[in-house]
Amino acid sequence: xxxxxxxxxxxxxxxKRVANVVQAVAGIGDGATIHISGxxxxxxxxxxxxxxxxxxxxxxxVVSNNAGNGHLGLAALLEAGxxxxxxxxxxxxxxxEVFIGLYRAGKIELELVPQGTLAERIRAGGAGIGAFYTPTxxxxxxxxxxxxxxxxxxxxxxxxxxxxxxxxxxxxxxDRWGNLVFxxxxxxxxxxxxxxxxxxxxxxxxxxxxxxIDPEHVVTPGIFVDRxxxxxxxxxxxxxxLGKASAP
Amino acid sequence: xxxxxxxxxxxxxxxKRVANVVQAVAGIGDGATIHISGxxxxxxxxxxxxxxxxxxxxxxxVVSNNAGNGHLGLAALLEAGxxxxxxxxxxxxxxxEVFIGLYRAGKIELELVPQGTLAERIRAGGAGIGAFYTPTxxxxxxxxxxxxxxxxxxxxxxxxxxxxxxxxxxxxxxDRWGNLVFxxxxxxxxxxxxxxxxxxxxxxxxxxxxxxIDPEHVVTPGIFVDRxxxxxxxxxxxxxxLGKASAP
Amino acid sequence: xxxxxxxxxxxxxxxxxxxxxxxVNLGIxxxxxxxNYLPPxxxxxxxxxxxxxxxxxxxxxxxxxxxxxSAGKRPVTLVAGGAFVHSADSFxxxxxGHIDICVLGAFQVSVKGDLANWSTGEPxxxxxxxxxxxxxxxxxxxxxxxxxxxxxxxxxxxxxxxYPLTAVGVVSTIYTDLAVIDVTNGGLLxxxxxQSLDLADxxxxxxAPLSLARDWRALVAPELP
Amino acid sequence: xxxxxxxxxxxxxxxxxxxxxxxVNLGIxxxxxxxNYLPPxxxxxxxxxxxxxxxxxxxxxxxxxxxxxSAGKRPVTLVAGGAFVHSADSFxxxxxGHIDICVLGAFQVSVKGDLANWSTGEPxxxxxxxxxxxxxxxxxxxxxxxxxxxxxxxxxxxxxxxYPLTAVGVVSTIYTDLAVIDVTNGGLLxxxxxQSLDLADxxxxxxAPLSLARDWRALVAPELP
Numbered sequence: 001x002x003x004x005x006x007x008x009x010x011x012x013x014x015x016k017r018v019a020n021v022v023q024a025v026a027g028i029g030d031g032a033t034i035h036i037s038g039x040x041x042x043x044x045x046x047x048x049x050x051x052x053x054x055x056x057x058x059x060x061x062v063v064s065n066n067a068g069n070g071h072l073g074l075a076a077l078l079e080a081g082x083x084x085x086x087x088x089x090x091x092x093x094x095x096x097e098v099f100i101g102l103y104r105a106g107k108i109e110l111e112l113v114p115q116g117t118l119a120e121r122i123r124a125g126g127a128g129i130g131a132f133y134t135p136t137x138x139x140x141x142x143x144x145x146x147x148x149x150x151x152x153x154x155x156x157x158x159x160x161x162x163x164x165x166x167x168x169x170x171x172x173x174x175d176r177w178g179n180l181v182f183x184x185x186x187x188x189x190x191x192x193x194x195x196x197x198x199x200x201x202x203x204x205x206x207x208x209x210x211x212x213i214d215p216e217h218v219v220t221p222g223i224f225v226d227r228x229x230x231x232x233x234x235x236x237x238x239x240x241x242l243g244k245a246s247a248p
Numbered sequence: 249x250x251x252x253x254x255x256x257x258x259x260x261x262x263x264k265r266v267a268n269v270v271q272a273v274a275g276i277g278d279g280a281t282i283h284i285s286g287x288x289x290x291x292x293x294x295x296x297x298x299x300x301x302x303x304x305x306x307x308x309x310v311v312s313n314n315a316g317n318g319h320l321g322l323a324a325l326l327e328a329g330x331x332x333x334x335x336x337x338x339x340x341x342x343x344x345e346v347f348i349g350l351y352r353a354g355k356i357e358l359e360l361v362p363q364g365t366l367a368e369r370i371r372a373g374g375a376g377i378g379a380f381y382t383p384t385x386x387x388x389x390x391x392x393x394x395x396x397x398x399x400x401x402x403x404x405x406x407x408x409x410x411x412x413x414x415x416x417x418x419x420x421x422x423d424r425w426g427n428l429v430f431x432x433x434x435x436x437x438x439x440x441x442x443x444x445x446x447x448x449x450x451x452x453x454x455x456x457x458x459x460x461i462d463p464e465h466v467v468t469p470g471i472f473v474d475r476x477x478x479x480x481x482x483x484x485x486x487x488x489x490l491g492k493a494s495a496p
Numbered sequence: 497x498x499x500x501x502x503x504x505x506x507x508x509x510x511x512x513x514x515x516x517x518x519x520v521n522l523g524i525x526x527x528x529x530x531x532n533y534l535p536p537x538x539x540x541x542x543x544x545x546x547x548x549x550x551x552x553x554x555x556x557x558x559x560x561x562x563x564x565x566s567a568g569k570r571p572v573t574l575v576a577g578g579a580f581v582h583s584a585d586s587f588x589x590x591x592x593g594h595i596d597i598c599v600l601g602a603f604q605v606s607v608k609g610d611l612a613n614w615s616t617g618e619p620x621x622x623x624x625x626x627x628x629x630x631x632x633x634x635x636x637x638x639x640x641x642x643x644x645x646x647x648x649x650x651x652x653x654x655x656x657x658x659y660p661l662t663a664v665g666v667v668s669t670i671y672t673d674l675a676v677i678d679v680t681n682g683g684l685l686x687x688x689x690x691q692s693l694d695l696a697d698x699x700x701x702x703x704a705p706l707s708l709a710r711d712w713r714a715l716v717a718p719e720l721p
Numbered sequence: 722x723x724x725x726x727x728x729x730x731x732x733x734x735x736x737x738x739x740x741x742x743x744x745v746n747l748g749i750x751x752x753x754x755x756x757n758y759l760p761p762x763x764x765x766x767x768x769x770x771x772x773x774x775x776x777x778x779x780x781x782x783x784x785x786x787x788x789x790x791s792a793g794k795r796p797v798t799l800v801a802g803g804a805f806v807h808s809a810d811s812f813x814x815x816x817x818g819h820i821d822i823c824v825l826g827a828f829q830v831s832v833k834g835d836l837a838n839w840s841t842g843e844p845x846x847x848x849x850x851x852x853x854x855x856x857x858x859x860x861x862x863x864x865x866x867x868x869x870x871x872x873x874x875x876x877x878x879x880x881x882x883x884y885p886l887t888a889v890g891v892v893s894t895i896y897t898d899l900a901v902i903d904v905t906n907g908g909l910l911x912x913x914x915x916q917s918l919d920l921a922d923x924x925x926x927x928x929a930p931l932s933l934a935r936d937w938r939a940l941v942a943p944e945l946p
Contacts (some may be wrong), residue, residue, distance in 0.1 A: 014742045014764045014802075039546040039583070040569035041562045065583070092624035093569070100622050112623050115545060116587030116630030120377070123584040128816030128859055129368070130397070130404035133378035134591065135633045139610075139664035142625065149378070151408070156378035160399070177766070177802040181464065184580055185548050186563040191582040195817060211801030216429065217465050218804035219582070221774050223744050223766065223819050238562040262517045262539045262577075287771040287808070288794035289787045313808070340849035341794070348847050360848050363770060364812030364855030371809040376591030376634055383858045384816065387835075387889035390850065425541070425577040432805055433773050434788040439807040443592060459576030466579035467807070469549050471519050471541065471594050486787040 016178040016228050017207060021051035024201050024229040028057045028166050035122065035167035035193035036064040036074055040093070041238040043186035045170040045203050046073040047231045052168070053077055059084045063122070063162055065115060065189055067091035067099035070241045078102060087162065089115035095241055112142065117159055119192055125161035126195025126224070134159055167197035170234065171220070174204040175211070178225030179218045187219065194224040203231045264426040264476050265455060269299035272449050272477040276305045276414050283370065283415035283441035284312040284322055288341070289486040291434035293418040293451050294321040295479045300416070301325055307332045311370070311410055313363060313437055315339035315347035318489045326350055335410065337363035343489055360390065365407055367440055373409035374443025374472070382407055415445035418482065419468070422452040423459070426473030427466045435467065442472040451479045498692030500644075500673035505717035508533035509688075510599055510641050510671045514540055518596040519589075521545065521631055523613075524568040526641050527599040533720075541577075543595055545627040547586045550578020567627065590627070590634040598635035600628065602642045602670075604657040607704035609667040609679040611640065612659035625662075632663035644672035644701055651703035653677070653684065674698060676715060683707060688715035723917030725869075725898035730942035733758035735824055735866050735896045739765055743821040744814075746770065746856055748838075749793040751866050752824040758945075766802075768820055770852040772811045775803020792852065815852070815859040823860035825853065827867045827895075829882040832929035834892040834904040836865065837884035850887075857888035869897035869926055876928035878902070878909065899923060901940060908932060913940035 018024050025048060028034070034052075038044035053076060060083045067086050068075030075098040077083055086108060091099050102108040113121065114136050124132055133156035137143040147158040169190045172183040180202060182190055194200045207230045266272050273296060276282070282300075286292035301324060308331045315334050316323030323346040325331055334356060339347050350356040361369065362384050372380055381404035385391040395406040417438045420431040428450060430438055442448045455478045501509065503526055511533035514520055521543045522528050531553075534540055542551040544567045551566060552573035560571035574580075581589075589595060604612040611632050614625045632638055645651055653670060670677045675698055676688035687709045689698060695708050726734065728751055736758035739745055746768045747753050756778075759765060767776040769792045776791060777798035785796035799805075806814075814820060829837040836857050839850045857863055870876055878895060895902045900923055901913035912934045914923060920933050 014766065040565055042546070042565055043563070090624045090626040092622045096622075103622050104620065110623070112625055114625050114629040115583070115627040116591055116634070119583035119587050120375070120591075123813075124380075126817045126819075127368070127813035128383060128818060130381035130383065130399040130402065132372075132380040135376060135378065136591065136630045136663075138633070140629060140661045141615075142629065151378040154378065175802055179802060179804055182580070182582075183464075184561070184564040184574070185544070185546050187580055187582050188546050189583045192584045195813065195819075214465075215775070215799055215804045216432075216467075217462075218806075219464075221804040221806060221814075222802065223768070223774060223814055236562060262541065288790055290771070290790055291788070338849045338851040340847045344847075351847050352845065358848070360850055362850050362854040363808070363852040364816055364859070367808035367812050368816075371588075374592045374594075375588035376593060382816065384855045384888075386858070388854060388886045389840075390854065423577055427577060427579055430805070430807075432786070432789040432799070433769070433771050435805050435807050436771050437808045440809045443588065443594075463550070463574055463579045466581075469579040469581060469589075470577065471543070471549060471589055484787060 015176045016222065016225060017176050018227050018229050021047050021203065021229055021231065024048060024227050025051045025055050028052060028055060030057055031059045032057060032165040033061040033063065035164040035197055036062055037169040037188065037190040037193050039065050039185065039188040041069060043170050043188050043190055044073050044237060045168045046235050046237060048168040048201060048203050049073045049077050053080050053082065058082050061085040061087065063087045063164055065089050065118065066093050067096055069093055069095040069237055071098060072235065072237050072240055078108065083108060085109035085111065087111040087113060089113055089118050114142065119189065121159055121162040122189065122196045123192040125163035126192060129161060131158055131160045133157065162196065164197040165199065167193040167200040169193055169200065169202045171202050171204045173206050173208050173213060174202060174228040175208055175213055177210055178222030178228055179213050180220040180225060181213055181217060182219055191220045194220045199226045200224060201227045203229050203234065205232060205234065206230065263424045264470065264473060265424050266475050266477050269295050269451065269477055269479065272296060272475050273299045273303050276300060276303060278306045280305060280413040281309040281311065283412040283445055284310055285417040285436065285438040285441050287313050287433065287436040289317060291418050291436050291438055292321050292485060293416045294483050294485060296416040296449060296451050297321045297325050301328050301330065306330050309333045309335065311335045311412055313337050313366065314341050315344055317341055317343040317485055319346065320485050320488055326356065331356060333357035333359065335359040335361060337361055337366050362390065367437065369407055369410040370444045371440040373411035374440060377409060379406055379408050381405065410444065412445040413447065415441040415448040417441055417448065417450045419450050419452045421454050421456055421461060422450060422476040423456055423461055425458055426470030426476055427461050428468040428473060429461055429465060430467055439468045442468045447474045448472060449475045451477050451482065453480060453482065454478060498690060500690060501717055502720065504529065504720040506641055506671055506673055508717050508720060509676065510639055514538065514597060519543055519594060521595050521598040521635060523598065523600040523631065525601050527601060528568055530599050543589060545586050545590060545631065547581045547583055548572065548574065549581060550575045587630055590630050593634060593636055595635040597637050597639060598631045599639045599641055600631065602640045602652060603659045604652050604654050605640050605667050605670055606657050607655055607684055609665045610657050611638065611662045611667050612657040613662050615660045617660050628662050632666045637668040638666045640667050640670045642672055644674040651701060654703035674701065685709050686712055688713050690715045723915060725915060726942050727945065729754065729945040731866055731896055731898055733942050733945060734901065735864055739763065739822060744768055744819060746820050746823040746860060748823065748825040748856065750826050752826060753793055755824050768814060770811050770815060770856065772806045772808060773797065773799065774806060775800045812855055815855050818859060818861055820860040822862050822864060823856045824864045824866055825856065827865045827877060828884045829877050829879050830865050830892050830895055831882050832880055832909055834890045835882050836863065836887045836892050837882040838887050840885045842885050853887050857891045862893040863891045865892050865895045867897055869899040876926060879928035899926065910934050911937055913938050915940045
């Protein structure tokens, strides 16, 4: 705030493309908090996660709706022992055996957050909201220890924002300014997560020319995006789970 | 909550079209709180407002970013003496003489809300948030009497949602389910206001067939919309102000 | 007919109470099949909390797209007039009271409408809640669809839930294989009952006091595959 | 050259400090003309709080569209790569710290970076704040552009603002017709000064203590129409 030296501005030139997933995940340090988009098998940035496994960062805190499927993507990151804590709403999916094993062995910490509260806490982190009151969890074990306030006769629980050092997100198209569109239900946590990280890294099926995405159709404007990388044919986790494709 | 009588469900058939602006504003009662979209001259539902003037409701509370321009739309509603209170961020526009006259004469109440807090309070009203903490207004006269809380070393002011009985909104296209797209900067307060009213009434330039709006491009889904009316050639307030068109 | 309803018949019965024009969220499991029994003249919009508004039927075999899935993570389709939104907006719909009806399964429902459906509280269970708590507090009406008793014969409708709560005082109506019961300020009101039981029979299978609605009817459902 | 800067020159000076790639919001009035003086090799994205990201230059005469306006309600254009968002999302950008630089006018700036720019507090004034308070607290850096003194010659840079505050401790740098001054934890630091004044001259026109940066430079600007 109190410095006019402008050389270290976050964005030097507005070309957010990087050449490959290795460059995309550069700089993620041990102990980082990372948003990972996706719901079930839709919207998971699997190639970015595998690049992160190769990159080697440890002691991560991962914020994601689920806790991985099979042995790919987030499940593989967990299996590699890189994650200290998971903040999620539903870690007990049908193919969540990696997380479940680690959890039962006491090798991973879990913060369970209702899905809507998770989405809103992430949005709050991106929107500069200091905290908010939600009716969700009132009277349940998940409100234990939290401030409850009665507003207009209804009880609400106080919840705080969740920001991350990095967001790993999958989208459909991007231009070099980082404008994004998503595809169907793969949109899910991508847009709020893009808003709520110091560095937002997005893999997209295709990078298009600036101006090709209609300004009325942009879902996540480039202001929320730092790095984009093209992964033309991302792996389908479900195809691997169903035995229709093999893991990378 | 405790009744299985289903006859009085809010939406009986999903055809939200009404024939004209008179039907669109039916049922707005004295004392109602009304969201009115628009910023400057972009996005004002001028034809709906004039129908409301003809309809006759009084003692209204109006929530809108500005407080009317010239003698049209919201300014005309104010001039007709129908509005008890305005909740807005910038009532002192270059053509706001009607509001300014009423305010100086002590004939209208003003709640001044910073524009971002106004948008967020409306969104909170639509999203079921009980209250939220914002850094805006800390240390200023607009925080007077409000709760301040320090969160992670930063001060925030507690703000409450703003819901309305009715929202009057202008959009570009709608289908019969009420899905909306907007046009350029006329989008502004429309989407959050659609979410935050018991009855949301939208005028659009054109009603299209269901399915014509790409599901990826819908800005406000029909779930937030109750009535739509086609106004093919809405008046341009600025054209009237500039003397290029005449008032209705 | 007098036997307890099958799961398909329970889903059918719930479907009859979904009015034209409703925005409806169907929970994972038995609630999902409610969509199959919607009367064909009804226009209802199904919401999935992962951001699908206007969920349509399952795709034809071979046409599955795993980027178009339900909250239960099954491939679905989108109807004309549907829309995709992100998770924060999807839960704004839920928490903001825009979903008219949510149909949820239950481990227990209390006489006050408390719902327990996310955890049996076993110490070694991996906790998982998903969107259940948001749906339970946010939907205008919460319909519970559930067998009347557990497999062991214990009542699921109880004076006070022993399992961890999902939400407090939210359930509107309980649809079981034996009865349709409204949760009212005056207690549990039986609106429909299968013909082979009387109220005393139902009361013996229920952990909280029941009363019979003055206009109660027989709970009947068509034969369904 | 040694005269005080013209308004165009002040805007030019601010423009030089906007780095490539910045997301920038220009307040209403003098800040708006900063865009005219951006070096042509810079790619900067201008944000308007009414939901325009990627504001371009004014349209050609006759091409105005009053649904594409700036926060100052003037017709503008959109550059390739721009986007439209609604007001809640637009202020999420602002409040969430996504705007790198906001340029605002000022009635007063205090030695601690407090800003007063929305109200003179006169009893009969119609209060209006718009987006100023959100921008002042939300932007990563707040640049103030303002004449050094009022028309009556009173200092606008003061020990403590007497006008109602817009925000507390937010101003990074003050660009006046006489100097460029950083607001630092150690006080007001003069980084540039027009050649016809020395620090003592500037101090006489300023209501709070100034110190001169070790690497201070002459404030010079090209002749501009």
